[in-house]
Amino acid sequence: MPRFSIIVPVFKVQGFLRECLDSVLEQSYADLEVIAVDDCSPDGCGAILDEYAARDPRVRVLHLPRNVGLGRARNAGMPYAEGEFLFFLDSDDTLTPGALRAIADRLDETADPDVLVFDYARTYWWGGTRRNVLAHLLSEAGDGTFSAAGHPEILELLMVVWNKVYRREFVEREGFTFPPGYYEDTPWTFPVMLSAGRIATLDRICLNYRQRRQGNILSTTSRKHFDIHDQYQRVFAFVDSRPELARWRPYLHRKMGEHCLDILAKPDRLPACDKGEFFARTAALFREHRDGPVPPELRALLGGYARYRARRQAARAGGELVRRGQQARSAAVTRIKRGWSTAHELRPLDPELAVYSAFSHRGVLGDPGAVHRAARELAPHIRAVWVVRADQVALLPPGVEHVTPDSLDYRRVTARATYFVNNVNWPGSLVKREGSVHIHTHQGTPLKYMGADLLGKPGARHGFDVPQMLRRADRWDYSLVANRHSELAWDRAYPCHFTSLRTGSPRNDVLVRARPGDGLPVRARLGIPAGHRVVLYAPTRRDYVRGGHLDRVDLARFAEDLGEGHTLVVRLHPSLADGPARGAGLSELHRRGVVVDATDEPHVEELMLASDVLVTDYSALLFDYANLDRPIVVHADDWGAYAASRGAYFDITADSPGHVARSYRELARLFASGAWQDAESARLRAGFRARFCAFDDGRAAERVVRTLMLGERVEGPTPVVQVPAQAEHDVLTSS
Known part of the structure; x- marks a missing residue:
């Protein structure tokens, strides 16, 4: 008996069908039937299905003699199902890699519930991806099982059939089937969820819900939308047949009203001549099943269609007035702020005021954070003010003075500050006054193209205004560099009037000065067992993939292959932290203790100190990590695509800080054999350190403060070796 019976109804999807079937049959978890x-x-479609059935015995094909519609096609497949759990997959959607393994593990963990609800992401025809906005309800449901009565919020999720798997014995015992017509998921999902004694959730994106350019069948203009009334009649009939479910009538009454009004409000669902009739049927159904007070937003159903239309038109007119008022207020606020800035710009600069920001106002982080800490010790008379987003203020260390972006206080301090320290550009509205000192720290040593070099890479600069960025970079007075390579790259990427300062990277001071045991507090906070070898995996984003995220490594498999005594710590690129990347498996693996998700750790330097080896692809983190003189493995299985799309200043696979793996098999073999830390790894790392850690001596932050804020003459760092001429040639001639 297979674990899963995956029922796939198929109709006019020949362009998507292969992708759907491949996403199932290529799953790492193979105990299934289709x-x-x-x-x-x-x-x-029929020929495609027969082709797959001929080459994979797990596929069975039913050819129906006539078209019966989505619901009845699912019904036709159910009697043939032999699996423990039913999974209804639409034939233009796809499973995400590792989805069935995650679902199977969660079913085992919760002792085979009646229903398991998992997450999904909408994937758009133009390439975008958006995670379910109510995904938080899955994690909030807890680790165990529950009923809808115990956690009614679960019913707020999209009431569809394909974001769940169902215990077949439960479905057969209750006699659940799909009705004909549109909205067939409604009289399936509500009865199933209300009847299930044990529901579990999986906070992981297991399915990509394809959003076609012309929409799905429910977005077409048709009288078939009238089917919604019959479908809710079926739901109410089911509840009436189960006295123990009577408490759900008010809830279903409200959901029915909301659902029908939502259909009516859509401009492209119903022919204009049919809208009055649809409203009348909805109102009649609403009155028939009324059970208790009517919510204010549904009282329109107690009147006629003319009154409903009048209210809709009044609401639209009111909304337009509100919008115009908001625009007027916004313009007035802008004028006030501009005047406020101008007034303060008439006053002299404050020689003892410094303004800091890092990573687009995310807090006291990175190089600016290291400079700030050094300034508090060496130049305490210089007042430090950080620009921090409102949602990050609570995370600030105690005693840090701050302003929020574009507030009046922000305008005041930026109008009068002498020192500006940032690792990204300040907004264009900030005026550089004569005598102010703008210090740009960057965000590490560049491997990928930056700045003006992106002009030749249209895909990488999509949505990125290079001329505007260069105008903002014109305000820089000093550019901090950690090596000769960076100096050459920044001079080329930012053709502006700044002075390169060979200070080293301030944030790397803690790495250069690292002592045994410095990473132990971080390990303890992350729950890493004592004595474990910590592998830090830090992939970067891809410019050739919309959204930037691409699964290059099966994290569960990697953690398993590392074996006992190892902990895999994963840190995604910060730009991917709020997207669907973590929901595609990382969050669930973290919850189960398979890996440690450290994406939200604010200080990446602490993660580096806590680790024994870095595995990355093309992240600038590898340049910083080299200061620890610990092993680095480069996973470069898509180097050609990455370099072609983004551009690179040199070939990291030829000038690597350690062994290079060009496939997962090679990566696993490096760790299984111990080669990741052999003599060759040490030799490669030594050469890399000589080239890219030349100016990092542990005093970078001090050097910035003494030189640029206190005006002292400070001896610069002495490079370990001269940078090879060929290395300079690589930067100056790469294209």
Whole structure:
């Protein structure tokens, strides 16, 4: 008996069908059967299904003699299912890699519940991806099982059939089937969820819900939308047949009203001539099943269609007035702020005021944070003010003075500050006054193209205004560099009037000065067992993939292959922290203790100190990590695509800080054999350190403060070796 019976109804999806089937049959978890139901599709779907069935015994195909619709096609497949759990997959959607393994593990963990609800992401025809906005409800449901009565919020999730798996014995015992017509998921999902005694959740994106350019069948203009009334009648009939479910009638009454009004409000759902009739049927159904007070937003259903239309038009007119008022207020606020800035710009600069920001106002972080800490010790008379987003203020260390972006206080301090320290550009509205000192720290040593070099890489600069960025960079007075390579790259990427300062990277001071045991507090906070070898995996984003995220490593497999005594710590690129990348498996693996998700750790330097080896692809983190003189493994299985799309100043696979793995198999072999820390790894790292850690001596932050804030003459760092001429040639001639 297979674990999963995946029922796939198929109709006019020949362009998507192979991708759907491949996403199932190529899953790492193979204990499954596919029951594909050809709903008399007039295109090539039937032949495609037969082709897959001929080469994979797990696929069974049913060819229906006539088209019966989505719900009845699912019904046709159910009697053939032999699996423990039913999974209804639409034939234009796809499973994410590792989805079935994650679902199976969660079913084992919760002792086979009646229903398991998992997460999904909408994938748009133009390439965008957006995670379910209510995904938080899955994690908030807890680790165990529950009923809808115990956690009613679960019913706020999209009421569809395909974001769940169902214990077949439960479905057969209750006799659940799909009705004909549109909105067939409604009279399936509500009865199933209300009847299930044990529901579990999985906070992981297991399915990509394809959003076609012309929408799905429910977005077409048709009288078939009238089917919604019959579907809710079926829901109420089911509840009436189960006295123990009577408490749900008010809830279902409200959901029915909201659902029908939502259909009516859509401009492209119903023919204009049918809207009055649809409203009348909805109102009649609403009155028939009324059970208790009517919410204010649904009282329109107690009147006629003319009154409903009048209220809609009044609401639209009111909304337009509100919008115009908001625009007027916004313009007035802008004028006030501009005047406030101008007034303060008439006053002299404050020689003892410094303004800091890092990573687009995310807090006391990175190089600016290191300079700030050094300034508090060496130049305490210089007042430090940080620009921090409102949602990050609570995370600031005690005693840090701050302003929020574009506030009046922000305008005041930026109008009068002498020193500006940032690792990204300040907004264009900030005026550089004569006598002010702008210090740009960058965000590490560049491997990928930056600045003006992106002009030749249209894909990488998509949505990025290079001329505007250079105008903002014109305000820089000093550019901090950690090596000769960076100096050459920044001079080329930012053709502006600044002075390169060979200070080293301030944030790397803690790495250069690292002592045994410095990482122990971080390990303890992350829950890493004592004595474990810590592997830090830090992939970067991809410019050739919309959204930037691409799964290059199966994290569960990597953690398993590392074996006992190892902990895999994962840190995604900061730009991916709030996207769907973590929901595609990382968050669930962290919850189960398979890996440690350290993406939200604010100080990456602490993670580096806590680790024994770095595995990365093309992240600038590898330049910083080299200061620890610990092993680095470069996973470069898509170097060609990455370099072609983004551009690179040199070939990291040829001038690597350690062994290079060009496939997962090679990566696993390096760790299984111990080669990741052999003599060759040490030799490669020594050469890399000589080239890219030349100016990092542990005194970078002090050097910045003494030189640029206190005006002292400070001896600069002495490079360990001269930078090879060929290395300079690489930067100056790469294209």
